[in-house]
Amino acid sequence: MLKHYWITAIRNLMRSKLFTSINVVGLSVSIALFMALTGYVAYQFSYDTFYKDAERIYRIDYYEYQQGQPVLQSSRTHDRAALLAGEYLPQIEAVTRVYNEKAYVFTEDVRIVDQDMLFVDSSFFKVFDVKIISGSADNSLIPPKAVMISQSQAKVYFGDADPVGKTIYFNERLPFTITGVFEDIPANSSIDYDFLLSWSTMPFYGWVSKDGDFSFPWTFTFVKLREHATDIAAINNELSRMAAEHIRSLKDRGHTGRYELRPYLDLHTSTTLAGEIKPGINKTVLYALISLAVFILVAAWINYINLSLARSLERADEIGVRKVFGASRLTISGQFVLEACILSVVTFCIGFGLYHLFTGPLSQLLFTNITFASISVTSWLLYAAAFVAGTTLIAFYPANFISKYKPVMILKNKLGTGKGKANVLHQGLMVFQMFLAVAIVGITFIAGRQIKFMHEFDSGFSAGQTISLRAPASTNSDSLRYTRFTSFREEVLQLAAFKSGSASMNIPGQEIRFHDEGIHAVGSENEKKQSFWIMWVDEGYQETFGMTLLGGRNFNSQESGKGNACVINETAARALGYKTPTDAVNTTILTSDNKPVTIVGVWKDYHHESVRKPVEPVIFYHRHPHEYGYYSFNVQSREGNYLAALEEIWRRHYPNDQFIYHFMDRFFEEQYRADELFGKLLSVFSIISISVASLGLFGMASLAMVKRTKEIGVRKVLGASVVNIVLLLCKNYIRLIAISCVFAFPVIYYLTNRWLQDFAYKITISWWMIVLPGAIVLTAALLTIATQTIRAATANPTRSLKEQ
Structure with missing residues (x-):
């Protein structure tokens, strides 16, 4: 008997090629995207979970206020705070x-720049349970000039030799003795x-x-609490x-300050503060991606239910004959559930393959080569059990509905009036x-806008x-660092x-x-104080980055390193209490x-960071960066091999340092990578959502045309035109899409408005931005339905009436 059910189920699926194909495509693509997105979100939420007792680790953040308004929200603390905590x-x-x-x-043989390093207390391993391969967790980081190295970098610098006891150099050839080796930190770490x-x-x-002291917050402080x-x-x-008791500068500034624990x-996934080591990701975005993944899967399941209900009349004769020969409702329901089970197993296997395609060869195209949790x-x-069980469970409703048919009603062709609870559910699901598609x-x-x-x-x-x-970096402590740079710049500008x-x-x-939280203007009546960002630049910054001078003058080379002159931006001028930029020129501030x-001058505001943040008050000092920093050049012509010429000059002046460069437009746009990824994922979801919905509409329209063939034939015989028939057949779908838009439009506005609140500078949501998606989905739906409706409307009525 079971064998008969299997054979019958497979035959039914093979016979109904349209029904099977639509469900296979919709369900397999949906489960593949669902697994890909849940894998991505799971990876983001897996950050830092590899440490033992990670739930007991916290970072101390610092907040400073004036009259209840924040002037600084920093992920860093004062270095003495850790000693008193x-x-x-x-x-x-x-x-x-x-x-x-x-x-x-570097060593004598290997030289690498931009390596991730941390200065840490010897108690570091008591907070972070890092696996030690060699050395002592208690003693290896106690003496000065001691360093522990990761396993992979030990191999890079020393090959298979034991690195412990060897010397490695940092920046300006500062020697450190390697006292131990630790296991590599996973990539999903907030601190590299x-x-x-x-x-x-x-x-x-x-x-x-x-x-230590409480002069300003510059270091991270991590604590591990008792159980x-x-x-x-x-x-x-x-x-x-x-x-309050130890940061004495707070009273002088009229500020209040507090420390607060943040779970490691x-x-x-939490709100980013000033001074973070690595940018995080908005938890709302992750929840949104999970929600969209679920919606796509639900949409595919809705297709299955709708198509199953729509096919019920196609299989009415089969059910009627079975019931006449004594088949019970349980037997008939079981047949349909078995078909759903077979279909779900097949689609999961296909989805499994698509998942590996999406996250492998197509990951660069679809997901910008992001990382997925293994x-x-x-x-x-x-995953397989849940998907098969879910698809099988949702098949119970159409199976139960179909098994209710009474043999006498089936054989007398009294079904398919399009009324009743089943039709309400059918239309409600649609x-x-x-x-979902419109939203x-x-x-x-x-x-995208x-x-x-x-x-x-x-x-x-x-x-x-x-x-x-x-x-x-090799000249960090060189007293002639600025002189070397000016010589380098002069030679470059000869090109x-x-x-x-x-x-x-x-x-x-x-x-x-x-x-600097303590800056204020001499003689100003402005009581408002806030954190001023401090930039070290030279006289070439204005021309190189195209700063607009609103008042005063630019730096000159004689002011280098003296620190008695500064240029500020417009926002800083307002924060200091000046009504216009020119009012600030030649006035004095106290640090x-x-x-x-x-x-000495005021520059027009520019966005140093992304438009997510407002322009901050910035004080520019003429001071050469003593460690790293950047040397920037304005390129007026990209003809010829100018990069090779620049590199050649670099190697003459800095033979011990690698030539590493960034084009500023690309570097600046790196800030928007997470937003671009979000937009790209949404685009993929939109295409899939419309496709899944269109597949369902196509299937239901095809089956509807079969059920209404006689009606269409009668209407044509009575003189109805093709246009009238097409409008008649599409009218119901247009009504349903209009209802979906009524619900979708407020949701679109609410969710996008909430998302845009994270941006200091943003677009204004206009009515047409919300209505247009409805028109797009309506157009896609009508184009999908049109192929079937026009075909039915242009068919020969004599043939359809004869066949009925």
Whole structure:
């Protein structure tokens, strides 16, 4: 008997090629995209989970306010905070300070720039459970000039030899002794590092105080709480008490400050603060992607239900004959459920292949080569079981509905009036499916407009013709560093391809490294104080990046390193209390250490970072970056091999440093990579959503035409034109799409408006942006239906009436 059911189920699926093909395509593509997106989201949520007791690790963040308004929200703290935290909080099991840098790391044989390194306390391994391959977790990072190296980098620098005890050099040939090797940190880490340098090195060289201070927040502080320390609010209160008692500059500035714990496991998906090591990802975006993945799968399941209900009349005779010969409802339902089970197994296998295609050869095209969480055999089996079970379960309703047919009604052809609960559900599911399609297309359209707006937004500086070189690290402590740069720049500017050059600590598209909360104008009545970002630039910055001077003058070369003159931007002028930019020229400001500085010029605001952020007040000092930084040049002609000529000059001046460059327009647009990825994923979903909905409409329209063949024939005989018949057949679908738009339009506006709140500069949502997606989906639906309706409307009525 079971064998008979299997054979019958396979025959039915093979006989109904249109029904089977639509469901196979829709379900297989949907499950493939569902697995791909859940894999991507799972990878994003897996960040930092590889550490033991990661749920007990927290980062201390710092917030500073004036009159309740934030002037600084930083992921970094004062370096002395870590030394006092234990006195205030017995709940702390371990604490460590972390300071990150990109370093030039080399031996006599291997030289690599931009290596990820951290200065850390010797207690680092008590907070972060890193697997030690050689060396001691307790003692290896105690002495000055000690470094532990990752396993992969040990192989890069020393091959198969034991690196422990060997010397490796950093930046300006600072020697460090390797005291241990640790296992590589996974890529899904909020902090990347291949080298751990002992914190004691910094006071040894006199870079920082041994006991730390509360002058300004510049280092990360991580703590590991004891197992039963769960009252985070009480801990935050104690941390804030510590801030109030020890940050003496707060009182001088009329500010308040507080420290607050942030779970380490939330770093990658929480709100980004100033000074983050790596950019995170918006948790709302991840939830949106998961929701869209579920919607696509649900849409495919809705197709299955609708097509199954629509096919019910096609199989009415079969059911009637079975019932006459004694088949029970359970037997008939079982037949349809078995068909659904077979179909779901086949589609999952196809979807499995498509998943590997999407995440493999097509990942660059579809997903910008993003990383997906690896899926174990157990997970695959769970995916398969859930999908097959889900598809089988949703088949119960159409199976149950079909099995209710009474033999006498079937054989007398009394079915298919198009009324009743089944038809209401049928149309309701169709409305929901079209609602999803319209909503996804609408969200995609508005997100695409915002992304286009970001790319075309006038950032206020010249990026298209600017190239930036990573400044040399080998001369960090060289007293002649600035002199060497000016010689290098002069030789470069002798080339016809280059117009101007500048050295700066940071370049547009990169967060400014330093800030000062204590700056105020001398004699100003403005009581508002806030964090001013500090940029180190030279006299070439204005011309190289196309700054617009609104008042005063540019720097001159004689002001280099003296720190008694500055240029500010418009926002800084307003923050200091000046009504116009020219009012600020030749006035004096005091820094946090009460040093007087004269404002010699005001530049027009430009967007140093993405349009997600408002323009911040920036103070520019003429100071050459003492570590790394960038050397930028404005290119006036790209003819000839100008890059090779630039590299040749570089190697003459900086033979120990690699030639690394960025085209500024590409570097600046890197900030929008996450938004572009989101937009690209939405575009893929829109196409799939419309395709799945269209497949369902095509199938239902085909079956509807079969059911209404006689009606169409009668209408043609009575004089109805092809246009009248097409409008009649499409009228119901247009009504359903209109209903779906009524529900979709408010959802589109609400969700996109919420998403746009994350941008300081954004598009305005107009009514046509919301209505257009409905028109697009309506057009796609009508084009899909038109092929079947026109075919039915132009058919010979005598043949259709004769066949009936």
